[in-house]
Amino acid sequence: MTLRAFALAALSSLALSAAAHAEPWTYTDGSGQTVTLDAAPQRIIASQDAAAGLIPLGIRPVGIYADGPVADAKALQGLDLTGIEIIGQAWGEVDIEKAAALNPDLVLAEWWDRNATWSGGEDVVTLLTQLAPITGVSAGDSILGMIEDYETLAASLGADLAQPSIAAEKTAFENALADFKSAIAAKSGLKVLAVYAGDDALYVADPAGAAELLDMQSWGLDLVEPEGVDAAGNNYFETVSWENADKYPADLILVDNRSPATMKTALAQPTWTLNPGAKAGQVAEWPAFWLRNYTHYAAALTELTTAINAANADLTP
Amino acid sequence: MPVEQANRKAGRAATLGLGLALLGAALFAIVLLSMATGARPIPIDMVWSALVSYDPNSTEHRIIWDLRLPRTVVGVLVGAALGLAGAVLQGATRNPLADPSILGINSGAALFVVLGVSVFGITQLTAYVWLAFIGAGAAMLVVYAVASLGREGSTPIKLALAGAAMTAVMQAIINAILLTSPRTLDEVRFWQVGSLAGRSMEIALQVSPFILAGTVLALATARLLDGLSMGDDVARSLGQRIGLSRGLAGLASVVLAGSAVAAAGPIAFVGLTVPHVARAITGPGYRWILPYSMLMAPILLLGADVIGRIIAPPGEVQVGIVTAFIGAPFFIALVRRRKLAAL
Numbered sequence: 001m002t003l004r005a006f007a008l009a010a011l012s013s014l015a016l017s018a019a020a021h022a023e024p025w026t027y028t029d030g031s032g033q034t035v036t037l038d039a040a041p042q043r044i045i046a047s048q049d050a051a052a053g054l055i056p057l058g059i060r061p062v063g064i065y066a067d068g069p070v071a072d073a074k075a076l077q078g079l080d081l082t083g084i085e086i087i088g089q090a091w092g093e094v095d096i097e098k099a100a101a102l103n104p105d106l107v108l109a110e111w112w113d114r115n116a117t118w119s120g121g122e123d124v125v126t127l128l129t130q131l132a133p134i135t136g137v138s139a140g141d142s143i144l145g146m147i148e149d150y151e152t153l154a155a156s157l158g159a160d161l162a163q164p165s166i167a168a169e170k171t172a173f174e175n176a177l178a179d180f181k182s183a184i185a186a187k188s189g190l191k192v193l194a195v196y197a198g199d200d201a202l203y204v205a206d207p208a209g210a211a212e213l214l215d216m217q218s219w220g221l222d223l224v225e226p227e228g229v230d231a232a233g234n235n236y237f238e239t240v241s242w243e244n245a246d247k248y249p250a251d252l253i254l255v256d257n258r259s260p261a262t263m264k265t266a267l268a269q270p271t272w273t274l275n276p277g278a279k280a281g282q283v284a285e286w287p288a289f290w291l292r293n294y295t296h297y298a299a300a301l302t303e304l305t306t307a308i309n310a311a312n313a314d315l316t317p
Numbered sequence: 318m319p320v321e322q323a324n325r326k327a328g329r330a331a332t333l334g335l336g337l338a339l340l341g342a343a344l345f346a347i348v349l350l351s352m353a354t355g356a357r358p359i360p361i362d363m364v365w366s367a368l369v370s371y372d373p374n375s376t377e378h379r380i381i382w383d384l385r386l387p388r389t390v391v392g393v394l395v396g397a398a399l400g401l402a403g404a405v406l407q408g409a410t411r412n413p414l415a416d417p418s419i420l421g422i423n424s425g426a427a428l429f430v431v432l433g434v435s436v437f438g439i440t441q442l443t444a445y446v447w448l449a450f451i452g453a454g455a456a457m458l459v460v461y462a463v464a465s466l467g468r469e470g471s472t473p474i475k476l477a478l479a480g481a482a483m484t485a486v487m488q489a490i491i492n493a494i495l496l497t498s499p500r501t502l503d504e505v506r507f508w509q510v511g512s513l514a515g516r517s518m519e520i521a522l523q524v525s526p527f528i529l530a531g532t533v534l535a536l537a538t539a540r541l542l543d544g545l546s547m548g549d550d551v552a553r554s555l556g557q558r559i560g561l562s563r564g565l566a567g568l569a570s571v572v573l574a575g576s577a578v579a580a581a582g583p584i585a586f587v588g589l590t591v592p593h594v595a596r597a598i599t600g601p602g603y604r605w606i607l608p609y610s611m612l613m614a615p616i617l618l619l620g621a622d623v624i625g626r627i628i629a630p631p632g633e634v635q636v637g638i639v640t641a642f643i644g645a646p647f648f649i650a651l652v653r654r655r656k657l658a659a660l
Contacts, residue, residue: 201633271379
């Protein structure tokens with residue numbers, strides 16, 4: 001850890017001196033494009049997820065565009081947003097006049113490879129790139145990897161990663177992870193399903209499309225993999241009729257918690273309890289697609305650990 | 318030859334009665350089809366055994382009872398209500414284009430649902446029912462009040478104009494809310510196209526007393542509608558109280574259309590098209606037009622719903638979209654074949 005802290009400190013001081021000398025700033029983003037600016041950017045507009053990755057590291061954007069009402073945005077929970085202008089509160093929407101008034105020199109978003117789009121969607125990107133170039137990390141195959149990508153990005157932007165608070169957050173996460181792993185080890189045969197529940201259908205998540213699910217798989221969680229994702233509608237889920245809610249039986253069911261309404265919708269379906277895990281009430285929240293820092297990750301893992309410890313793993317063969 | 322005339326009349330009544338029985342059988346068949354159609358293949362004999370001897374441990378039986386039966390019951394109720402409401406409205410206003418949407422009923426219901434979602438954060442379908450119902454009633458009252466201004470009272474023309482104006486105003490407010498509140502748009506967009514999906518038995522139970530009362534009232538107005546269809550002056554000279562007749566018919570159609578839009582969202586074309594088809598079969602005479610409309614509309618609605626369930630797997634097409642697709646060309650064909658204005 002000391003070595004790592006040292007390396008990061010060295011990196012960040014490098015970046016600081018680079019900024020001081022106003023040397024060109026370069027970043028190669030998730031889509032493979034390289035952005036070069038005359039100097040490290042100071043006035044950043046960030047997507048809500050990029051903000052969630054950067055604010056804990058000490059990089060404060062001047063503006064944030066969110067996928068929904070900021071008060072409901074899981075990714076921004078607990079973060080200090082004072083002084084940051086909110087320029088969008090719906091997917092695909094951004095207040096371009098507010099954005100222009102911020103006079104940004106960079107837009108930071110995330111690259112979603114399966115949909116080949118930046119956070120916020122085409123419309124937002126088209127508007128914001130008139131003001132400043134867009135770049136950012138790739139919404140990749142591991143949240144841990146993304147957090148490291150954010151550390152690299154933050155360091156290049158001048159963040160001081162050697163602060164003790166950052167190290168403490170990481171230690172807390174590592175403790176939560178150790179508990180999570182031992183909970184999984186103690187429940188052999190526990191089958192887990194991650195879903196989004198709509199009034200029209202049940203959407204079964206493909207773990208390969210969600211970084212946190214891939215992480216959990218790599219830590220030993222037995223996640224159900226659906227037969228095929230629905231390429232017509234979305235690339236991340238298989239759409240299953242509520243009549244077939246038991247298509248993928250599981251001991252523990254994780255419900256997308258980006259909106260609190262999703263869990264309510266799931267529980268209100270008469271066929272929800274066709275699935276043995278749902279029938280036994282073994283249902284927990286899936287921190288879907290929004291974890292971007294150690295603090296959020298640790299909290300989510302702790303909740304899942306509790307659910308796993310309490311679960312009966314013998315509901316499905 | 319009065320005897321021959323009476324015989325011919327009796328023969329016609331027998332034919333039309335037989336037609337009603339056939340429609341009843343067709344409705345029964347489409348109800349069974351609706352119960353047998355879905356994402357999970359369930360053979361028809363299993364559907365039957367689920368209905369007559371329910372086994373709570375059978376997954377198939379639970380799907381029939383929890384998903385398909387409520388949806389089918391709501392479909393029958395909503396269809397019957399829409400068909401009757403359309404026929405009564407067309408008769409009462411002597412307007413061949415009258416349907417629940419032209420008198421502001423659908424927009425009133427939609428406005429209240431949208432307000433409920435955006436202001437009070439309501440998200441449950443069962444709560445939408447009351448909002449829509451109150452909205453439909455309020456809109457109809459305002460339309461009626463506006464149309465009643467002036468010396469000659471609420472004439473059919475003034476009702477249609479007031480309804481169109483109110484619809485435009487309410488639609489503007491709805492659009493203003495939806496454009497500024499994406500969350501509300503997200504909540505109501507599936508309700509707004511009209512759908513039977515996800516409707517529980519609770520919703521059927523909520524609206525069924527109103528639909529029952531509205532049906533009785535609507536069927537009872539048949540003779541009054543026959544009078545009105547001859548024109549206000551003739552009806553008046555026959556001793557009919559025009560205002561009262563029109564008020565009763567209006568009340569019946571608001572209760573019916575309000576219940577329908579509450580349960581399934583605004584569904585277009587069923588209330589407009591079906592009465593014309595019924596009239597084409599039965600000829601003038603609301604004693605037959607009303608029951609024919611009441612049986613034909615749920616056949617159309619459930620048929621459209623079954624089609625919507627199977628044409629786009631694994632998803633569904635909302636019934637409101639299917640009825641519009643089926644209804645529009647059908648209506649055009651009807652317009653070309655008959656003189657619609659002959660009301």
